[in-house]
Amino acid sequence: MHLLDAFHRSGSSWFRPKRLPQPVSRPEGTAPKNLAIRGFTRDSTPPMSDSIGKLFLCAILLPIALGYLRWLGEKHGLYGSQTGIALMILAWIAIFSAVLSLHFRSLRRREAERRLAEEVWRDLFDHASCGYHSLDSEGTFLNVNETELKWLGYGRDELIGKKTFFDLLRPQDREATRRRFAAFKESGSVKELEFDLIRKDGTVLPVLLNSTAVRDSRGRYLFSRSTVFDVTEHRRMETELREARENLEATVRERTAELSDANLELQKLLAVHRRTEALLRGREAQLNRSKENLRRLTAHLNKVREAERARISREIHDELGQQLTGLKMDLCWIQAKLRRREEPYDPSACADKLGEVVHLVDATIDKVRRIATELRPGVLDDLGLIAAMEWQAQDFEKRSGIACAFFSELKDASLDTDRATEVFRIFQEILTNVARHAQASRVEVRLATDREGLLLEVRDDGRGITAEESSHSKSLGLLGMRERAYLLGGSFELEGRAGAGTRALLRVPLASTAPPERRWDPSCEF
Ligand SMILES: Nc1ncnc2c1ncn2[C@@H]1O[C@H](COP(=O)(O)OP(=O)(O)O)[C@@H](O)[C@H]1O
Ligand SMILES: [Mg+2]
Known part of the structure; x- marks a missing residue:
């Protein structure tokens, strides 16, 4: 902003947009010669009072010098001869010439210094690392530096006096920007506004803009002084950063889900x-x-x-x-x-x-x-399990007086002697229990086979065993039957209905198998 201030303040002739001195064309990046010349800065430029002082000095010294000449002439009687008068006139002319020459030299030097300073300021203005521009009250470009022109791809003649700042925006952004510009003219300054300017080739130039308004003595808006920074890189980094953050968040989400x-x-x-x-x-x-x-x-x-x-x-x-x-x-x-x-x-x-x-x-x-x-019933060894069971059923009927019907779907149980003995003992215990506890009048015995092996079912029509009785862990008869069945690789179940009898069911695989793994059944101790 100092540069612009200097640019605007360094004399009314400096800021005449249409009459601006043309920038010295030189390859970009090269500095004007003699940048270090004395009087380059604005502070070292001789002020007007300096010239007046010199004139004032001349006005005092000249009469003294002329008076001294005259006194010399009179003292030596030079005015008495024509030669003397001519000498005096020559001396006067020489003094005048010397003074005038000094004065003009000083003017020329000051002019050269002013031009150089102007060139330097122009160079700084045009080739600064940021863009500068000025807009009039309509938003039309009054001035723009080379840097910004180069960014935008426009020529100076194409912008100044011909395009407004709004022409460089996307159509959808223009209305909002006009409102902002109106507010800016009121407030006098805006800071760090972001705009997407459209270059001449249609590509987008993201910029950051700072601006102050210059007003006349009555406070009316004259023009703006704006600096423009290319934030393409910044935007790119922002985008990369956002993407990286999004990726990170996605990864974090993924990891969190995992x-x-x-x-x-x-x-x-x-x-x-x-x-x-x-x-x-x-x-x-x-x-x-x-x-x-x-x-x-x-x-x-x-x-x-x-x-x-x-x-x-x-x-x-x-x-x-x-x-x-x-x-x-x-x-x-x-x-x-x-x-x-x-x-x-x-x-x-x-x-x-x-x-x-x-x-x-x-x-x-x-x-x-x-x-x-x-x-040990000999019939078990002589005639096999089924005959032995049938005999046992008849014997049971004879001894207990309870009718016992025996049905068998098979002729031969094809169990080895040990397994047949175990089945026979279980059958004996079932019948003993019926005689002892069931209060039955009739018993039905069925022998069959299915996919799982031998099936023995004994039903009586007695009082019916209760769930409590059948699951009682201290009932050693039931315990023995269950254990025997288990060791045969089979199972033994008892269920009864009050007043409707009891059903005992024994399953035994025909072939000898290892006892199945016991499944934990809280109702059953084996
Ligand atoms: N067919 C049945 N009808 C009714 N109750 C039965 C029958 N079989 C067994 N019970 C009941 O189950 C209990 C347990 O039988 P068990 O373990 O053989 O013991 P025990 O015969 O020595 O009393 C018997 O005391 C009886 O109350
Ligand atoms: Mg018993």
Whole structure:
């Protein structure tokens, strides 16, 4: 702004837009010669008062010099001869000439200095690193420097007096800029306004503009002094920065999304982990309970086995022992009779006794067979599982008085002896339970096969087992059946409906398989 101030203030002749001195044409970037010449700056230019002072000095010194000449002439009597007068006139002329010559030299030097200063200021104005322009009250260009012209691609003649600042804007920006210009004329200054100027070739020149208004003595707007900065690079950097920020934000968003996904995954994993932990704890507790139940079951089995032994021993002792004792007594009686041949010898009495003995032997054989069958039904080994079960059903009916119907879809269960024995024991326990607890009048037994293997279903029409009873962990009979089924790789279920009977269902794979992994079922201890 100082340069423009200087430009405007350095004399009224400087700011005549139409009569501006033409800039000295020289290759861009070269400075005018003798920039360092004395009197180059405005401060060192001799002021007008300086010239007046010199004239004033001349006006004093000249009469003194002339008076001194005259005194010399009179003292030496030079005015008395023509030669003397001529000499004096010559002396006067010489003094005048010297003074005039000095004066004109000084004028010429000042003119040269003024031209040089003007050239320098013009150079600074035209080739400054920013653009300068002035607009009149209509916004028409009054002046514009070379830098701005070069940026815009226009010639000086194409802009000055011919185009307005608004002509260099996009049509959609013009109206708003006119309003701003009107406000600027009122306020007198604007700072750092951004504009997109359209170059002559149609490309866009982004600029930053500062401007002040120059007014006349009555405060009316005369023209503007504006500096214009090319902010293309700044804009480019801004755009790059914005893009970089957007990219960064996008990356951050992406990473955040990834993180929250990972977090979700982690939470899911944690939930799974917690569930697994709970399951493991449950399984551990279940395992402990199972161990405890197994201990009790083993103890129960031992007890049952002992009770069974005691019962069999009692039966052998009480019944077989008695029968054999009776047999012995009968045989002894016959022996004695035969040895002594006592009179009266009655062979028919011996024959009767022998008949009793035979009867007793038959009863004993029956008894031995029954005990043996109870220990292990021979039919299981001789005729197989299905025949043994059928026999067991009939035996059950005979002993309990509960009608027992047996249906089998298969002739041969094709199970090995050990597995067949286990199935048979389970069947026995089911029937025992019906006899003991069901209060049933009828039982139906079905044997079938499906894809999973052998299927044994026993239905009774008794009171119906309750859910509590069937899931009771201390019921060792049920526990034993479930464990046996499990060891066979199958399953055992009991369900009952109050007053409508109980249904026992046993599934056993036909081929021997490893027991399935136990699934944790809180209602079931095995
Ligand atoms: N067919 C059935 N009908 C009704 N209740 C039954 C039947 N089978 C079993 N129960 C019930 O289940 C309980 C458990 O049976 P179990 O474990 O064999 O024990 P136990 O026979 O030694 O009493 C029985 O006490 C009985 O109350
Ligand atoms: Mg029982």
